[in-house]
Amino acid sequence: MVKTTFTFEELKRTNHREIQEMQEKKFRAFIRYQVWPNHPYYRRLFKENNVDPFNLTCFEDWAKYNIPLVRKSDYKDNLTQFVLNPSQVDGSDRDPAEIIKNMMTYSKESGNAEQYKFLRNNGARVKLHLGAESAMARLKNRLTYNYAPLQFWLSSGRASGLPSPVFLTRYDNELLESNSAKCGQLAIDKFAKEGWEASSMNLFPYAPHLGWHAVNAGLKQISKFYIATSAGGAIPSEKLVELASVFKANAITGMPSYLRNRFFKAMAEADYKAPEKVVVLLAGEKIYPRVAEDIIQTLTEKGAKDIHLVGGYASSESKVSFAVQCDYHGPYHNLSPLIMSWEFVRLNDDGTYEFVDEDEPGHTLLFHLDSTGTVFEGFLLGDVASKHEAGKCPVCGLDGHFFWDIGRTNDAQTQLEIMGLAEKKIKGATVNLTALRTDILNLGEIEEVQIEVAKEDMSDPYSMDVLNLYVAPKGPKASDYSSLIAQIQKITKTSTEVTPQVVIIGFEELVEKAGGMKFMEIIDSRPKPA
Numbered sequence: 001m002v003k004t005t006f007t008f009e010e011l012k013r014t015n016h017r018e019i020q021e022m023q024e025k026k027f028r029a030f031i032r033y034q035v036w037p038n039h040p041y042y043r044r045l046f047k048e049n050n051v052d053p054f055n056l057t058c059f060e061d062w063a064k065y066n067i068p069l070v071r072k073s074d075y076k077d078n079l080t081q082f083v084l085n086p087s088q089v090d091g092s093d094r095d096p097a098e099i100i101k102n103m104m105t106y107s108k109e110s111g112n113a114e115q116y117k118f119l120r121n122n123g124a125r126v127k128l129h130l131g132a133e134s135a136m137a138r139l140k141n142r143l144t145y146n147y148a149p150l151q152f153w154l155s156s157g158r159a160s161g162l163p164s165p166v167f168l169t170r171y172d173n174e175l176l177e178s179n180s181a182k183c184g185q186l187a188i189d190k191f192a193k194e195g196w197e198a199s200s201m202n203l204f205p206y207a208p209h210l211g212w213h214a215v216n217a218g219l220k221q222i223s224k225f226y227i228a229t230s231a232g233g234a235i236p237s238e239k240l241v242e243l244a245s246v247f248k249a250n251a252i253t254g255m256p257s258y259l260r261n262r263f264f265k266a267m268a269e270a271d272y273k274a275p276e277k278v279v280v281l282l283a284g285e286k287i288y289p290r291v292a293e294d295i296i297q298t299l300t301e302k303g304a305k306d307i308h309l310v311g312g313y314a315s316s317e318s319k320v321s322f323a324v325q326c327d328y329h330g331p332y333h334n335l336s337p338l339i340m341s342w343e344f345v346r347l348n349d350d351g352t353y354e355f356v357d358e359d360e361p362g363h364t365l366l367f368h369l370d371s372t373g374t375v376f377e378g379f380l381l382g383d384v385a386s387k388h389e390a391g392k393c394p395v396c397g398l399d400g401h402f403f404w405d406i407g408r409t410n411d412a413q414t415q416l417e418i419m420g421l422a423e424k425k426i427k428g429a430t431v432n433l434t435a436l437r438t439d440i441l442n443l444g445e446i447e448e449v450q451i452e453v454a455k456e457d458m459s460d461p462y463s464m465d466v467l468n469l470y471v472a473p474k475g476p477k478a479s480d481y482s483s484l485i486a487q488i489q490k491i492t493k494t495s496t497e498v499t500p501q502v503v504i505i506g507f508e509e510l511v512e513k514a515g516g517m518k519f520m521e522i523i524d525s526r527p528k529p530a
Helices: 008-013 016-038 040-048 072-076 096-110 113-128 132-147 170-192 210-222 237-246 256-269 289-301 433-441 482-496 507-513
Strands: 149-154 165-169 199-203 225-228 251-254 277-282 306-313 323-325 332-334 340-347 353-355 362-368 377-385 387-392 399-404 423-426 429-432 446-455 465-473 501-504 522-524
Touching (some): 008 170, 096 132, 170 210, 170 277, 170 323, 199 210, 199 256, 210 225, 237 256, 256 289, 256 507, 332 340, 446 507, 482 501
Parallel strands (some): 277 306, 465 501
Antiparallel strands (some): 306 323, 340 353, 362 377, 387 399
């Protein structure tokens, strides 16, 4: 039987074959009875490409019928066209009876038995004139609950250059509540089995972004005690460390750059004793090994004996669905596979694409299987996973869908013609900027680094490309950094064939320059030709 979503315990009892079967049933129902009748953008896209939505039976059919992938640039130019609107079709008002019929059919096909009964019973009362007025009022309230936008997230704008709102309904918030707790449950599962209870701390920046609100919804459900804060916003990082100490916070969540560069740095300098077992959930940015190692080292030095650090993965566009690692060296699990699916594609030079096999790297593609408000199908996030699998996780044993080594996009990467690649042409040489940053951070003398791709003459977009490295060394300021600069230039030249300009900069100055709480590890400052 198809379900609306799984609880965490149900996920543990379900296997990937059952999940796949339910996913495909929900995909068919969602495309036919929610997207096709109610989604202006995809209705037009299907018509323009001569696609019968009733022929779409699985995700791979997107490529089979050559349906164009949707990118952030397509979305930000058509914001209202991505919001489900059952009251109109092709610019004309829709008969209310047809709205209810589509909603009933979707509810039945997607396993939402409660909603199906509600719509059927109240629809019958209207038709038979048995308390029709009150039945009509109940139906109107349900439609408002399901479809009327209530709030929005903003995408960070790192990919497109501009933040774009993603609208959520009250129904979306219902899904958010049920799905967000599962990320926390998987993250703490290792310790929870031993009777450990979470005293959790939310250190995401407070903003109309997915991170803070999803974590807030989840931690309130899974924690014995919950400390809702905001990444040094209202309270300085030093005071947040004091709060963590007073309330014995043993589950800490936030963005890698803020936690490593602010919170745990303040912790290292404070009179602080860590709990014996600590869970750290990082999300919102790529997690570099050096960043994770520094966080673990600080907690260890402060007395923690067992540290479970994991990464989470989501996007503003995923809205109410997330993935999280079971272990830092393990894969990312899709914990809401009946709400959304991450698929993976190869982008070809001729503009076509194809779904990749499990052992191949692929760009992340988002398909909603439930949700109202803003809805995405075949939406290219651009992040790259090294591989994806369906089966039993070799680390935790959870039998489902998971993917490995997800890399977060940023400006330097997503300004490429093909989103998500970690490479750029600089002076004719192909440079893997993400790998280069990892190599530089691995130098023991380096605290932090920002990589900038620029022009020799910034007023001339056709001048020579240059690579600038802004480096914050460890320890007290030295009088001579010539040896360190030579070492960095040698590493860069060896791996990229490019000799960089190395700028030594103070740590605090670099953090502020690179964006503060959301550290921009790699930036492309090159002016665009007119």
